Every structure is written in structure tokens, then in C-alpha cells.
Amino acid sequence: MRRGAQAVLLVLTGAGLLRISLLTDLYLRYVQPGLRPYLVASGVLLILLGALGAARRPVADHGHGHEHGHGAWAAWLLYAPALALLLAPPAALGAYTAARDDGRVAPAAADGRPRPLPARPTxxxxxxxxxxxxxxxxxxxxxGRTVRLTGFAAPGENGTWYLSRLVITCCAADARVVKVRIHGAQPPPPDTWVAVTGTWHPTGEPGTNTARPALDASAVTRIPPPDDPYQHGTKGGTGR
Structure with a gap:
């Protein structure tokens, strides 16, 4: 790739990083909130490197006609991810990912005993x-307890559906699915964010592999998607 093309690629990538991390909260689609300063610093550094590269006088090229053919096309292909980040950042993981995961949940603590629940009606x-x-x-x-859960809808088999969330430790690449099967309510469109109020639907024997999270819904309300679509936790933890 020629020096000018390299400089443009660096600037586009840096601008894309600044757009999602400094000018908007779109970076939350991909990483933990605490990584924002590193994204901003990386964006600034890439733009500076690109500007310095563009300012240097290009070295004359001779006998590189082949580069103007296949090499030029390869350079344009490298621009595509940078332009996508700048103009149309990819969406967060959602129903497609959740529908392809069994959503099994680890214990809340090492001894398997979750924290006590507050004495509230809901x-x-x-x-x-x-x-x-x-x-x-x-x-x-x-x-016998009424609970309220929030998440996005993900389809199941034979018309069933799940309220789902993705928990990340560092970034979307390590996301794991947590989902609750919803009974007694029609499924919203996939990726619709909803709040579901209802009561526990016993499935299997708690403390064994036969138990699966499920809820008998009494109310399903659409809500706006959150700025941060993920919940965050440590490896093996429940997430918050």
C-alpha cells in the first residue's frame, strides 16, 4: 500500500474511533465503559500518525504498475472497515446471538447461595x-414473589420467546448470553427491548442441571433501548 493510502486509512480509523467514543456513546456496543479513555487516545494517535505520514514527501515509485491494479483494489478493501466505523458503526449483539446460545447461568456465589431478596411487592x-x-x-x-426484568426479545423454538441480555467482561467478543423463557405473553419482534413483570415459573429442580429460568408474565411493556446494551461482570459471575 502506498504511503498516501496508509495515511488516509490511519486518519479514517482514528476518526471512526473518536466518533464512537468521544462524540457519541456508540463504543458501548463493543466494549466496557472503562475503556473509553483508551479508545479516545487511540483515535487521536492514529489521526496524528496519519497526518504525519501524509505530510512526508512521497518516495518516487518506479515499475509498480502491478500495484496500481491488484494493489489498489486491496487498499480499497482495507478502507471498508474504517469507513463502516466512521459512517455506519455495526449494531450491538442481540437476538441473533441470544437465539444460538442456551443461556445457562453460573451460581451467584462460590457456595451457590444467592443474596437475600428485599421485602418489596415487586x-x-x-x-x-x-x-x-x-x-x-x-x-x-x-x-410467590413478583419480579420485574428488562432485556430484549429473542425467539425460541415453536413460537416461544426469551427475555435476554448479554454479559461482557471486557468486550463484545467475550459476551455470554443470559435469558429467561417467558410464558403467558405474545412474543415481541426480535431485539425489541421490554420490561416484563411476573412470577417465577418453576422448571426442573433448583440446584440441578434440570432447572432453567422461566417467568409467567403478567405485563410486558416496551421500553427504549439503553445506551449500554450489555450487563457487566467478571468471568463466571452473574453481572450487574
Missing amino acids: IELSLPEFGSLATWGTSRPLA
Whole structure:
């Protein structure tokens, strides 16, 4: 790739990084909030490197006609990801990913005993918390309790659907799915964000591999998608 093309690629990539991390919150589609300063610094550095490269006088090329053919096309292909980041950043992971994962939940603590629930008429829980209680709560802490969960809709088999979230440790590449099967309500379109109020639907025996998170819905309400589509946690943890 010629020096001028390299400089343009660096500037485009840096501008794309600054667009998603400095001018907007789109970076939350891909990484943890704490990584924002590093993205901003990387964007600034790439733009500076590109500007310095463009300012240097190009070295004369002789006998590189082949580069003007296949090499030029290869250079344009390298521009595509940088232009996409700048003009149309890819969407966050969603229903497509969730539908292809079984969504099994790890225990909330090393001894498998989740935290006590507050004494409120309706309990607001994250999906990882609800999933852990439903799967590993051998004392059945959810029995008779009304809970409110939020997430996006993901299709299941034979007309079923799941309320889903993705938990990331560092970035979207390490995302794992947590999902709760919803009973008693029509499925919203995939990737629709909703709040679901209902009661625990026992499935299998808590504390064994037969238990799976499920909810009998009494109300399903559409909500705006959050700025940060992921929940965050440590490896093997429930996430918050």
C-alpha cells in the first residue's frame, strides 16, 4: 500500500474511533465503559500518525504498475472497515446471538447461595440475578414473589420467546448470553427491548442441571433501548 493510502486509512480509523467514543456513546456496543479513555487516545494517535505520514514527501515509485491494479483494489478493501466505523458503526449483539446460545447461568456465589431478596411487592432484578436464583436457589427464594426484568426479545423454538441480555467482561467478543423463557405473553419482534413483570415459573429442580429460568408474565411493556446494551461482570459471575 502506498504511503498516501496508509495515511488516509490511519486518519479514517482514528476518526471512526473518536466518533464512537468521544462524540457519541456508540463504543458501548463493543466494549466496557472503562475503556473509553483508551479508545479516545487511540483515535487521536492514529489521526496524528496519519497526518504525519501524509505530510512526508512521497518516495518516487518506479515499475509498480502491478500495484496500481491488484494493489489498489486491496487498499480499497482495507478502507471498508474504517469507513463502516466512521459512517455506519455495526449494531450491538442481540437476538441473533441470544437465539444460538442456551443461556445457562453460573451460581451467584462460590457456595451457590444467592443474596437475600428485599421485602418489596415487586423486586427489580437483573437477568443474571434472576437466572441464578431460579437455577441455583435451592430454598426457592422466588416462590410467590413478583419480579420485574428488562432485556430484549429473542425467539425460541415453536413460537416461544426469551427475555435476554448479554454479559461482557471486557468486550463484545467475550459476551455470554443470559435469558429467561417467558410464558403467558405474545412474543415481541426480535431485539425489541421490554420490561416484563411476573412470577417465577418453576422448571426442573433448583440446584440441578434440570432447572432453567422461566417467568409467567403478567405485563410486558416496551421500553427504549439503553445506551449500554450489555450487563457487566467478571468471568463466571452473574453481572450487574
